[in-house]
Amino acid sequence: MGKNVLITGASSGIGRCTSIYLAENNYYVYAGVRTEKDYESLKSEHKNIMPIYLDVLDEKSIQKAYEELKNKNISLEAIINNAGAVIGQPIEYINLEDLKYQFELNTIAPVAITQKFLSLMPKGKIINISSMASTGIFPYISPYCASKRAMDILFNSLSIELKNDDIKIISIKPGVIKTPIWNKSITRNKARLEKLPDDFKEKYGKELLALSENANKNNYKALEPQKVAQIILKALKAKKPKSSYCVGWDSIIVCQLAKLPQDFLNKIIRLRLKSQT
Numbered sequence: 001m002g003k004n005v006l007i008t009g010a011s012s013g014i015g016r017c018t019s020i021y022l023a024e025n026n027y028y029v030y031a032g033v034r035t036e037k038d039y040e041s042l043k044s045e046h047k048n049i050m051p052i053y054l055d056v057l058d059e060k061s062i063q064k065a066y067e068e069l070k071n072k073n074i075s076l077e078a079i080i081n082n083a084g085a086v087i088g089q090p091i092e093y094i095n096l097e098d099l100k101y102q103f104e105l106n107t108i109a110p111v112a113i114t115q116k117f118l119s120l121m122p123k124g125k126i127i128n129i130s131s132m133a134s135t136g137i138f139p140y141i142s143p144y145c146a147s148k149r150a151m152d153i154l155f156n157s158l159s160i161e162l163k164n165d166d167i168k169i170i171s172i173k174p175g176v177i178k179t180p181i182w183n184k185s186i187t188r189n190k191a192r193l194e195k196l197p198d199d200f201k202e203k204y205g206k207e208l209l210a211l212s213e214n215a216n217k218n219n220y221k222a223l224e225p226q227k228v229a230q231i232i233l234k235a236l237k238a239k240k241p242k243s244s245y246c247v248g249w250d251s252i253i254v255c256q257l258a259k260l261p262q263d264f265l266n267k268i269i270r271l272r273l274k275s276q277t
């Protein structure tokens, strides 16, 4: 008999790959999508995947998805908070709507999903797809870093406050993974940056170009999303899961680097930025 999991943001990348991988490993996957096209395409991937409309920024959509599972008497084994996006802009000029969106999607929505669906999970695991970026060491994508760190802090607190050893909270921290997230981020941020004054372009232009080039490289030099799916399965199956899993060498190294004294670390980061521009 399979176990039920709910995953948000299953249309592409890590979410889609994990949905398929868990389905192949005898889990029943309630896979959150936002379009009919994604619904149909995921449905045809595997009989154990049950797509469900779920926009994590829309209260009504969350309520509807919750009622759908509740009416079917679904008891969840795991909630996987995966939906997310990357905002990368210099803080001096960052568009504040984008900054709010970053926190709404990456930080607040996982809390909203957890608050709603936890009652369907008497025991099990909340698995959050955080990032090595949660260490906060990457300038220009600091909105992304901060949103992931904030999510980790909130859920660490939840793990203590719940006073329930039957609910485990796990943060997955992938390094760079080959998914559409980087191209989406380039497109979104480029549109914003083009509208900015010339003195801004002069001040940050080189770094932002390097940032885009790096994001482009991520499309081919990175790990496959399957690696993340494998770690998620490992965490799901573990009797005593760790509270945090790094995925990839880059993540392991970055998590260690982040322990260096801040001033020293900032010097290294500035030197690296200089060498890239």
Ligand SMILES: NC(=O)c1ccc[n+]([C@@H]2O[C@H](COP(=O)([O-])OP(=O)(O)OC[C@H]3O[C@@H](n4cnc5c(N)ncnc54)[C@H](OP(=O)(O)O)[C@@H]3O)[C@@H](O)[C@H]2O)c1
Binding pocket: 008, 009, 010, 011, 012, 013, 014, 015, 032, 033, 034, 035, 054, 055, 056, 057, 081, 082, 083, 084, 085, 105, 129, 130, 131, 132, 173, 174, 175, 176, 177, 178, 179, 180, 181, 182, 184
């Ligand atoms: N790729 C990496 O290098 C990397 C590394 C570390 C962590 N991560 C994290 O992994 C997670 C998945 O990202 P990915 O790399 O697989 O990128 P992705 O392919 O772009 O997937 C993002 C997913 O989030 C969904 N989403 C966006 N807004 C949503 C909303 N309002 N409601 C519901 N779903 C929404 C997207 O759905 P739509 O198609 O409907 O927009 C999509 O399914 C993210 O949290 C990301 O921060 C990624």
